Amino acid sequence: MDILLIAGLWLDGSAWADVASTLRSLGHNPVPLTLPGQGDGPASATLDDQVATVLTAVDAAAGKPMVVGHSAACTLAWPAADARPDKISKVVLIGGFPAADGKLYADFFELRDGVMPFPGWDPFEGPDAVDLDEGARRAFAAAAIPVPQGVATGIVRLTDERRFDVPVALVCPEFTPAQAKAWIDAGDVPELARVEHLDFVDIDSGHWPTHTKPAELAGLLAAVAGTA
Numbered sequence: 001m002d003i004l005l006i007a008g009l010w011l012d013g014s015a016w017a018d019v020a021s022t023l024r025s026l027g028h029n030p031v032p033l034t035l036p037g038q039g040d041g042p043a044s045a046t047l048d049d050q051v052a053t054v055l056t057a058v059d060a061a062a063g064k065p066m067v068v069g070h071s072a073a074c075t076l077a078w079p080a081a082d083a084r085p086d087k088i089s090k091v092v093l094i095g096g097f098p099a100a101d102g103k104l105y106a107d108f109f110e111l112r113d114g115v116m117p118f119p120g121w122d123p124f125e126g127p128d129a130v131d132l133d134e135g136a137r138r139a140f141a142a143a144a145i146p147v148p149q150g151v152a153t154g155i156v157r158l159t160d161e162r163r164f165d166v167p168v169a170l171v172c173p174e175f176t177p178a179q180a181k182a183w184i185d186a187g188d189v190p191e192l193a194r195v196e197h198l199d200f201v202d203i204d205s206g207h208w209p210t211h212t213k214p215a216e217l218a219g220l221l222a223a224v225a226g227t228a
Helices: 015-024 046-058 073-084 135-143 161-165 177-185 214-226
Strands: 004-008 029-033 066-070 090-094 168-172 198-202
Touching: 004 015, 004 046, 004 073, 015 029, 015 214, 029 046, 046 073, 066 073, 066 214, 073 090, 073 161, 090 214, 168 177, 168 214, 177 198, 198 214
Parallel strands: 004 029, 004 066, 066 090, 090 168, 168 198
Antiparallel strands: none
């Protein structure tokens, strides 16, 4: 199966290198995406540009691909389900939740000179970064790509309610499936509350299992793909 892999903030497609290698060994065709403004093209890129890149990959895939978004990029995977509900087998969300229509994409941190640079590790102390050692943190920060303002402050647009018919698997790294279910039940994640087929997958890691547990994450993705 083609598995489209969308990295979160500050990352390009290389973030999936180890995950992709294991997926290939398991018989899948991983397609890590490098997004406009995050490794491809100028810092003037917009959220619409990034969504278009994801849709182009969906359209180019063999059969019905599985679309995987990590962290903020869960809100890039979800518009793909909205725009191509009949062409996607399943959406997998890792460590994040899709924003609703009309919400800002990712205005989480300070903007400077038209971009949102990596803010350092202070905001992520605790469960998010607990399994990243100092070397891994330095390497992450050194490779971090500032996110264009037009991406971070882009408006999410969702128009087709058939997206709720696309099966979704939520991979829970720094939070548990029980916590995720409670947030959804409380109304904090309205998009997932309406999904017809929602599964929860636990992984014992911090926010970046792509970096700290790539083989385990790949195995989980392969298992989810097998039920798509």
